[in-house]
Each structure stands twice: as structure tokens, then as C-alpha cells.
Amino acid sequence: MKRKALSNVHSDNLYEQIYDYIIERIGRGVWGAHDKLPSIRTLATEFNVHRLTVFKAYQLLKQNKKVYVKDKSGYYVMPENMLLIDSQQNPIISAHVQESSLSEIHQVRADYQFSIALLDPNLLPNHYFSEYIKKVFNLYPKVLGTYSSIQGDPELREALSRYFTDQSHFYLTPDELLITSGSQQAIDLIARGLIKPRDTVFLERPTYSPAIDVFRRQGANIIPIEIHPHGYQLEQVEGLMREHKPRLFYLNPTFHNPTGYTVPAEQRKTLVEMANKYQCLLIEDDPYPDIYFEKKPPLPFFSYDTAGCVIYIRSFSKYIAPGLSIAAVACRPSIMKYLLNTKSLSDSGTPLLNQKIFLHYFFSERLQKHVEKLRIALEIRRNIMEEELSATGWKWATPMGGFNLWMKLPESTPMDRLLEKSIEKSISFVPGSIFDSLKEHQSWIRMSYSYLNETQLRDGLQRFVHIYHSLTSTQI
Numbered sequence: 463m464k465r466k467a468l469s470n471v472h473s474d475n476l477y478e479q480i481y482d483y484i485i486e487r488i489g490r491g492v493w494g495a496h497d498k499l500p501s502i503r504t505l506a507t508e509f510n511v512h513r514l515t516v517f518k519a520y521q522l523l524k525q526n527k528k529v530y531v532k533d534k535s536g537y538y539v540m541p542e543n544m545l546l547i548d549s550q551q552n553p554i555i556s557a558h559v560q561e562s563s564l565s566e567i568h569q570v571r572a573d574y575q576f577s578i579a580l581l582d583p584n585l586l587p588n589h590y591f592s593e594y595i596k597k598v599f600n601l602y603p604k605v606l607g608t609y610s611s612i613q614g615d616p617e618l619r620e621a622l623s624r625y626f627t628d629q630s631h632f633y634l635t636p637d638e639l640l641i642t643s644g645s646q647q648a649i650d651l652i653a654r655g656l657i658k659p660r661d662t663v664f665l666e667r668p669t670y671s672p673a674i675d676v677f678r679r680q681g682a683n684i685i686p687i688e689i690h691p692h693g694y695q696l697e698q699v700e701g702l703m704r705e706h707k708p709r710l711f712y713l714n715p716t717f718h719n720p721t722g723y724t725v726p727a728e729q730r731k732t733l734v735e736m737a738n739k740y741q742c743l744l745i746e747d748d749p750y751p752d753i754y755f756e757k758k759p760p761l762p763f764f765s766y767d768t769a770g771c772v773i774y775i776r777s778f779s780k781y782i783a784p785g786l787s788i789a790a791v792a793c794r795p796s797i798m799k800y801l802l803n804t805k806s807l808s809d810s811g812t813p814l815l816n817q818k819i820f821l822h823y824f825f826s827e828r829l830q831k832h833v834e835k836l837r838i839a840l841e842i843r844r845n846i847m848e849e850e851l852s853a854t855g856w857k858w859a860t861p862m863g864g865f866n867l868w869m870k871l872p873e874s875t876p877m878d879r880l881l882e883k884s885i886e887k888s889i890s891f892v893p894g895s896i897f898d899s900l901k902e903h904q905s906w907i908r909m910s911y912s913y914l915n916e917t918q919l920r921d922g923l924q925r926f927v928h929i930y931h932s933l934t935s936t937q938i
């Protein structure tokens with residue numbers, strides 16, 4: 463049998479290397495959910511180590527819920543996402559529920575898409591787009607024949623560094639900005655560039671669900687941090703930082719997805735100091751800062767950071783131009799070098815055409831005025847949603863910005879059947895457990911008011927409430 467080599471001969475971390483080896487293979491899909499893993503004896507022979515070393519690796523995998531044991535039969539891969547609801551009877555439902563992923567829910571076709579946290583395309587100034595495209599081809603006739611630099615178009619980075627300084631009090635140079643193809647790519651680059659298996663990562667609970675999947679795939683040890691309508695319990699966060707020494711804390715502190723909550727300014731300052739003290743990176747994901755309804759949200763964490771412990775991700779997809787998929791990452795040079803390296807393995811730079819169109823469109827007077835109208839249109843839609851649901855008795859905190867209403871339905875709600883029946887009637891929403899790394903929040907749901915027009919909102923919500931009542935009134 464061909465022996466596998468371990469990189470380090472210090473016996474006290476051999477088991478960690480075997481742990482990493484197994485995690486890496488699970489991550490690549492070599493071993494899938496419920497697959498049987500090699501026996502202790504096989505791995506011990508393959509790696510030329512004592513069986514106890516492999517046993518120790520398996521114990522740690524078990525403890526971290528990466529594998530489970532069947533009596534006398536061996537170790538098996540723990541399914542990443544346990545079944546949310548038991549809906550095997552319905553192939554549409556079971557397809558997305560088993561995966562338990564947001565992207566699967568988004569693929570469900572529905573007339574009333576409350577599941578999509580994206581701007582109604584009718585709210586964008588679509589008629590004017592071609593003007594910007596023509597302008598870009600006139601100004602840069604060779605734009606299609608050129609790659610962007612990996613870090614992103616210098617002209618765009620220059621403009622964005624001035625913009626962030628004016629708007630958000632960031633003091634940075636264009637070299638401290640990286641342009642990515644959406645913030646999803648940025649999260650992925652950060653995870654791949656900075657996280658090794660077994661690193662501890664703090665994630666808000668609930669959180670943007672693809673972030674859970676990305677950090678899990680890296681083999682991170684995930685610790686959930688509760689987010690409340692007024693932020694975090696900082697004493698608890700500090701205790702957990704002291705205990706777990708996390709590598710990073712991924713947060714979405716402004717009009718948080720899915721809850722709509724915003725972390726207050728005082729907490730931002732304190733958390734940056736805390737992160738600095740415990741050497742924990744804060745990954746600030748900020749896709750909605752301009753969509754506020756009454757007053758501007760507090761300045762980003764990045765503006766309080768003097769020690770380089772915050773990585774700021776700003777997506778321009780959600781309400782500027784989803785079709786261009788442009789995001790910017792702000793970070794200090796010591797981090798930038800890792801991100802550039804990882805980005806160069808991911809693509810040859812975000813498409814230059816998209817960056818140039820974005821540059822001319824985003825900094826136009828028309829767009830900046832348009833954002834004011836968007837705020838009003840979305841506030842009206844939020845009000846409609848609250849009004850239509852006001853008689854249900856469901857609980858929520860009014861979102862002061864962003865796209866989503868995060869609601870608690872009664873504990874007794876048969877969530878699986880509610881989703882199934884809603885999809886049958888062409889209505890989609892996102893069950894709360896999808897946003898929870900612990901797969902709880904079973905009686906919560908996220909409904910987005912951003913994608914449907916006012917008439918569709920009213921109509922869809924009335925139908926949804928009707929489905930809910932017809933299900934719950936027939937319950938014994």
C-alpha cells in the first residue's frame with residue numbers, strides 16, 4: 463500500500479494533520495454525507511502512525527460534529543445540513559430543503575417571491591443603462607480586449623477610495639481596495655485565504671446563510687453569536703473571544719440580513735477595540751448602508767479601526783446594479799496580499815467592462831439622486847408588508863432599512879407544511895433555520911419586501927396569511 467506522508471513529525475500534532483486531511487477530503491466532496499470513512503486501522507497503516515493517533519483525530523471530528531459513529535460499524539460523514547423539514551413527498555420541496563440552501567430556495571419559481579432579497583428591477587433606471595455602456599465603449603474602445611488587473615481597475619479604486627473617505631470616514635489609499643465579483647466572492651476569498659481547518663470563526667446567529675456554508679467548507683469551528691435588535695451582548699462576546707481565540711468574526715451589522723437589525727455606534731467602537739485586544743479579524747459585510755428609512759446608520763466598523771483588524775466588504779449588487787456584480791473590499795496591506803493571492807487563483811480579475819460601466823454609472827448624478835427615490839419606494843413597501851401582516855399576531859422588530867422582515871410565527875406553526883403549501887400556491891419565503899448555523903429558529907421566517915411591487919405585495923401577503931390560517935385552523 464502506498465503510504466501517505468504527514469508534513470510534520472512532531473507526534474503531538476499528527477492527529478491534527480489527520481483531522482485536516484479528513485476535513486479537506488470531505489470539503490472537496492471525496493467523501494459525501496453519510497459515507498463511511500476509512501477505518502482506524504486503514505488510516506494508521508496509510509499514514510504510518512499509531513492507531514491511537516487516528517483515534518484521537520476521529521474523536522475530535524466527532525466532537526466537532528463532522529462525523530458520527532454507528533455502533534461497531536465505524537465513522538460516517540455528518541451531513542452538513544440536516545433536514546430542515548420532512549417533506550420527502552414533494553420533490554420540489556425536498557430538493558431545496560435537503561440542501562437547506564438559500565440558492566435552492568431562490569430557484570423555486572413563484573409568482574410571489576418573498577424569498578428574494580433583491581431590488582425589484584423595475585425600480586432601477588433601466589432606460590438609461592445603454593447611455594453608460596455607449597460612453598464606456600467610446601472612452602475605452604479596447605475594453606473588451608483587456609483583462610482588469612487582479613486588484614481591480616485603478617481608476618475605479620481611486621474613485622472609490624475618495625468616495626469611502628467622504629461618505630464613511632475611511633482613510634485609505636486605492637491600494638487598500640480590492641474589487642471583487644460581488645461580496646459573495648469576497649467572503650469566499652477571505653475564507654480560503656485566511657481560514658484553515660479547525661480555526662474558530664464567529665458567525666452571527668442568524669446570519670447570511672451562504673457565509674455559514676463557506677466557512678464550514680473551510681473546516682472552521684463555528685461559534686454562533688446572537689444578534690439582537692440592539693446589537694450583541696458584548697460581555698458574552700468578550701468571554702467567548704477570551705475562551706476561543708477566534709481567527710475572525712463575520713458580521714453584517716447594518717440592516718442585517720435576515721433580521722434588519724443594526725448594531726449601534728457605541729458597540730461598534732467597543733467591538734473594534736475588543737477585536738484588536740484578542741487579535742480577531744472583523745469581517746464587516748455591508749451591502750445595504752444606503753437603504754435607510756429615517757436616519758443614516760452609524761459609521762462602519764472600519765472607520766473606527768486604527769489597527770487593521772477590520773476587513774470591510776461593500777457590495778454594490780443589491781440596489782445599484784446586480785447585473786454587474788461589483789463589490790469592493792477595504793483592508794490593510796498585510797491582509798491584502800493574501801486576498802490578492804487567492805483572487806488570482808479564482809479568476810483573472812473582475813471583468814473590466816463591468817468595472818468601467820459601474821464607475822461611470824455609480825458616480826453619475828442621476829444614480830445618486832435615484833438612491834433617494836429608492837429609499838422612499840422601499841419604505842412604502844415595508845409599510846405595506848407591516849400593514850398586511852398587522853392582524854396576524856406574528857412578532858417582528860420594524861426594520862429601519864434594508865430589504866427584509868424577520869418574523870416569529872407561533873411555535874406551533876407547521877413550518878414544513880406552510881412552505882410546501884405556499885410553494886404550491888406560487889408563494890416563496892425563506893424558513894429561518896436556513897440562516898442559523900444550529901439549524902434552529904424553526905418558527906421564524908424571512909420575507910423580503912424589496913422584490914415585488916405594491917399590488918403584488920398586498921395580494922401575495924393576503925394569500926399567504928390565508929394559507930397560514932387554513933393550515934393552523936385544521937391542526938388538532
Ligand SMILES: Cc1ncc(COP(=O)(O)O)c(C=O)c1O
Nearest residue numbers: 644645646670714719747777779
Ligand atoms: C449580507 C450579504 N452578504 C453578501 C451578499 C451577496 O452579495 P453579492 O450579490 O454582492 O455577492 C448578500 C446578498 O443577499 C447579503 O445579504
